[in-house]
Amino acid sequence: MEFFEGGTGETFLHKKVSLGSDFYSGEDGKIETLEQRDRGIEPQWAVSVSPHIRMGKTTSGIMWTVSASLIPVMLLSIYNFGLRGLIITLISVISCVVVEAICQKAMGRPIAVADGSAVLTGILMAFVIPPGVPYWLPAVGAVAAIFINKELMGGLGFNVWNPALVGRAFLMAAFPVAMTAAWVPSVDWSKSALNVYLAPGALDAVSTATPLYILKHYGLGALTEKFGGLTTIYRDFFVGLRPGCIGETSSGLILLGGLFLMVRGIITWHIPVSTIGTVALLTWIFGGESWFTGQPLVAVLSGGLMLGAFYMCTDYVTSPTMKSGQIVFGMGVGLLTVLIRLKGGYPEGVAYAILLMNCLTPALDEWFQPKRFAPPKQAPVAAVK
Amino acid sequence: MAGSTFPKGGVHPEEHKELTEHLAIEEMPAPAEVVLPLSMHFGAPAKPVVKKKQEVQEGEVIATVEKALGATIHSSVTGVVKAIEPRPHPTMVRCEAVVIETNPEAPPRKYEPEDWRKLTGEQLLARVKDAGIVGLGGAGFPTHVKLSPPPTAKVDTLVLNGAECEPYLTTDHRIMLEQPEKVVEGVQILLKVLGIKRGIIGIELNKPDAINAMNKAAQKSSGSDGATVQVQGMVVKYPQGSEKQLIYSLTQRSVPGGGLPFDVGVIVQNISTALAIYEAATLNKPLYEKIATFSGRAIKRQANLKVKVGTLLSDVVAYLGGTTDDLLKIVSGGPMMGFAVSNIDVPVVKTTSGVLFLNKDETDTDTFGPCIHCGWCLEACPMGLLPKEVAIYVEAGKGHLTEKFGVFECFECGCCAYVCPAKRPLVQFARLAKIAIKKHG
Numbered sequence: 084m085e086f087f088e089g090g091t092g093e094t095f096l097h098k099k100v101s102l103g104s105d106f107y108s109g110e111d112g113k114i115e116t117l118e119q120r121d122r123g124i125e126p127q128w129a130v131s132v133s134p135h136i137r138m139g140k141t142t143s144g145i146m147w148t149v150s151a152s153l154i155p156v157m158l159l160s161i162y163n164f165g166l167r168g169l170i171i172t173l174i175s176v177i178s179c180v181v182v183e184a185i186c187q188k189a190m191g192r193p194i195a196v197a198d199g200s201a202v203l204t205g206i207l208m209a210f211v212i213p214p215g216v217p218y219w220l221p222a223v224g225a226v227a228a229i230f231i232n233k234e235l236m237g238g239l240g241f242n243v244w245n246p247a248l249v250g251r252a253f254l255m256a257a258f259p260v261a262m263t264a265a266w267v268p269s270v271d272w273s274k275s276a277l278n279v280y281l282a283p284g285a286l287d288a289v290s291t292a293t294p295l296y297i298l299k300h301y302g303l304g305a306l307t308e309k310f311g312g313l314t315t316i317y318r319d320f321f322v323g324l325r326p327g328c329i330g331e332t333s334s335g336l337i338l339l340g341g342l343f344l345m346v347r348g349i350i351t352w353h354i355p356v357s358t359i360g361t362v363a364l365l366t367w368i369f370g371g372e373s374w375f376t377g378q379p380l381v382a383v384l385s386g387g388l389m390l391g392a393f394y395m396c397t398d399y400v401t402s403p404t405m406k407s408g409q410i411v412f413g414m415g416v417g418l419l420t421v422l423i424r425l426k427g428g429y430p431e432g433v434a435y436a437i438l439l440m441n442c443l444t445p446a447l448d449e450w451f452q453p454k455r456f457a458p459p460k461q462a463p464v465a466a467v468k
Numbered sequence: 469m470a471g472s473t474f475p476k477g478g479v480h481p482e483e484h485k486e487l488t489e490h491l492a493i494e495e496m497p498a499p500a501e502v503v504l505p506l507s508m509h510f511g512a513p514a515k516p517v518v519k520k521k522q523e524v525q526e527g528e529v530i531a532t533v534e535k536a537l538g539a540t541i542h543s544s545v546t547g548v549v550k551a552i553e554p555r556p557h558p559t560m561v562r563c564e565a566v567v568i569e570t571n572p573e574a575p576p577r578k579y580e581p582e583d584w585r586k587l588t589g590e591q592l593l594a595r596v597k598d599a600g601i602v603g604l605g606g607a608g609f610p611t612h613v614k615l616s617p618p619p620t621a622k623v624d625t626l627v628l629n630g631a632e633c634e635p636y637l638t639t640d641h642r643i644m645l646e647q648p649e650k651v652v653e654g655v656q657i658l659l660k661v662l663g664i665k666r667g668i669i670g671i672e673l674n675k676p677d678a679i680n681a682m683n684k685a686a687q688k689s690s691g692s693d694g695a696t697v698q699v700q701g702m703v704v705k706y707p708q709g710s711e712k713q714l715i716y717s718l719t720q721r722s723v724p725g726g727g728l729p730f731d732v733g734v735i736v737q738n739i740s741t742a743l744a745i746y747e748a749a750t751l752n753k754p755l756y757e758k759i760a761t762f763s764g765r766a767i768k769r770q771a772n773l774k775v776k777v778g779t780l781l782s783d784v785v786a787y788l789g790g791t792t793d794d795l796l797k798i799v800s801g802g803p804m805m806g807f808a809v810s811n812i813d814v815p816v817v818k819t820t821s822g823v824l825f826l827n828k829d830e831t832d833t834d835t836f837g838p839c840i841h842c843g844w845c846l847e848a849c850p851m852g853l854l855p856k857e858v859a860i861y862v863e864a865g866k867g868h869l870t871e872k873f874g875v876f877e878c879f880e881c882g883c884c885a886y887v888c889p890a891k892r893p894l895v896q897f898a899r900l901a902k903i904a905i906k907k908h909g
Contacts, residue, residue, distance in 0.1 A: 128796065130809075131797075132893050132899075134804040134805070135797060136803040136831060138886055144889070145889055240840050453846050453854065455874060456474075456851045457712070457722035459874075460726065
């Protein structure tokens with residue numbers, strides 16, 4: 084199309100100008116007139132299309148706000164797993180940014196790492212991998228998340244799947260041992276065991292099972308035995324001082340971050356509530372020995388459900404835009420999660436549930452469209468043709 | 469008073485009305501010369517009936533539209549025709565214009581008031597036509613055409629648009645505050661022309677003083693001629709003043725896509741238009757003066773000014789003491805739907821509701837990024853359209869396939885682009901889509 088030269092189409096829009104002082108006659112601040120323009124002084128005002136005012140929010144503002152809302156989770160993971168969690172996260176963030184910059188450079192796109200989307204992907208990807216993985220692993224995940232899933236699909240806004248989860252899924256498929264045997268128990272700071280977690284050889288010694296693994300393979304009895312009663316389980320899972328992925332352990336802090344994002348108007352309740360509600364309901368019905376004996380609260384607080392529901396499902400790019408579609412999307416994620424957890428091969432299913440529902444997002448956008456203010460009396464011309 | 473509103477979409481931009489809402493309308497003296505573009509209305513440009521060097525009086529006809537849709541243009545000053553040539557225009561690039569050099573000695577023309585109630589509906593309509601009145605809200609549709617709906621339309625309600633939902637603009641507000649009786653009388657004239665009994669004046673709740681003044685004036689006049697004029701408060705939300713949204717807000721009737729207000733029995737007029745109609749009917753005064761807001765933080769003095777149509781912005785700026793050094797953008801109209809002007813030598817025309825001088829804190833000239841599918845534009849669109857989809861299609865060169873998204877129902881209010889976090893020019897994409905569809909057949 085002749086209006087657009089480059090991918091970002093900046094050609095027609097903004098004539099950003101500098102206001103040269105020679106254009107004004109100084110003290111009286113009077114504007115030059117046509118005659119003066121004819122003498123060779125061109126008009127110097129910015130000319131762009133309406134509207135001329137904008138709401139304050141920006142893409143990068145959203146990305147950085149979401150990243151900032153994860154700081155409490157990050158701090159807890161440092162307390163929980165030692166500096167290892169922070170180092171893995173930093174490696175993940177830096178590799179995502181570097182991979183994105185290299186891809187954009189190679190593809191001739193403007194370098195847009197400052198928009199914060201790669202940083203957020205890096206944080207989220209680190210948060211869904213175990214703290215005990217080798218340090219090079221997140222860098223490999225970044226290639227899958229950013230290069231394959233994002234930049235090859237057209238860059239920000241064009242990816243089908245959530246980049247962080249693609250990174251995780253790739254690592255799970257390629258390095259299953261590292262990804263499942265690298266669980267680290269909480270740091271006992273009184274024994275100052277920090278060195279243990281920084282030493283690369285110490286990983287096997289500290290591997291342990293996650294709560295959902297115990298629940299799936301040994302039942303609720305084994306879980307309560309290990310943690311000491313349902314109330315203790317709820318408390319530990321809510322506070323987050325337990326083994327698990329770097330950023331998944333504390334449901335409480337994730338909930339706090341999610342509520343912060345809702346207050347800031349970045350996410351709405353639709354996806355988190357429908358996702359979590361579906362998991363709770365289906366676990367209660369089908370999760371126990373017989374019907375209606377499941378433990379919905381354990382299912383909701385454990386695994387990556389809270390992080391998935393508040394931070395992965397709500398990714399603008401890969402979730403439906405209409406509220407109605409979002410509710411269906413959330414219910415789908417919930418259904419698939421319970422299905423994988425109860426009948427699938429993994430103890431935890433949120434990541435795959437979200438990735439599967441991401442495939443349905445374009446269809447949900449097609450099916451759930453806004454209601455017209457007042458539709459035309461006749462069908463549009465194109466439909467008649 | 470509980471406010472009514474439209475069912476979906478809309479945004480709440482910062483109002484910035486505090487800059488000018490307390491300023492009484494002041495009259496700017498006639499400038500040394502006026503530039504009267506021959507296209508100040510919707511429809512064909514008018515044809516000049518004066519020659520170069522000819523003397524013209526204030527209020528004299530200088531251009532007419534005989535056959536096609538259009539409106540008569542009158543001289544706004546007494547003086548001599550200096551030239552008839554293309555000149556810069558606020559919304560078009562250039563337009564043929566009659567340039568008149570003002571005779572500073574000439575006394576202002578006097579008008580004798582007369583009782584409009586003695587005139588018939590047809591006579592009043594003829595006066596509206598002769599006065600060259602167009603819709604003063606911005607589109608400039610010839611008012612006499614709008615007041616002659618086809619006989620099949622069963623019009624029963626006149627809606628007067630006092631929403632003034634665009635930020636910065638305060639002219640309608642000041643008119644309602646300072647001359648409520650004239651506006652209400654204008655409504656009664658309109659009711660007589662249309663032969664109907666019901667008039668509703670919709671005013672946003674952020675102008676309680678105007679609601680109060682208009683209410684008083686409406687009550688005083690109520691009962692005469694059996695017509696009722698009623699004031700209705702509306703929720704403050706942009707675009708409350710859009711025709712379809714306004715009609716729904718005040719009458720709960722939905723104008724179908726591709727339809728016109730008279731399809732649901734309504735005719736909409738603007739506050740300034742009602743005042744112009746009052747002046748045309750009672751004084752036989754043509755429309756050649758325009759009340760407009762000159763605002764924004766980059767002009768030394770903000771004002772609600774009554775200026776001669778054809779006054780150049782450079783003269784207005786000089787009258788208001790100049791601009792500040794951080795002027796970044798000049799917008800003719802409101803910030804949501806107005807046009808940025810690149811040249812200060814454009815005239816104030818009949819449809820100019822305001823001119824804004826914006827500095828870098830008030831306007832936005834950032835470049836845009838890719839769509840992140842946040843869906844905010846879908847929620848903001850008052851028509852329930854899909855701005856982001858239209859934009860993606862246009863960017864992919866498939867603009868001609870966007871008719872299914874209802875692009876022709878888009879009236880370019882700008883809500884979608886206002887909320888877009890990626891700063892995408894969604895209104896411009898919609899315009900390009902319309903062009904692409906028309907080009908494609």
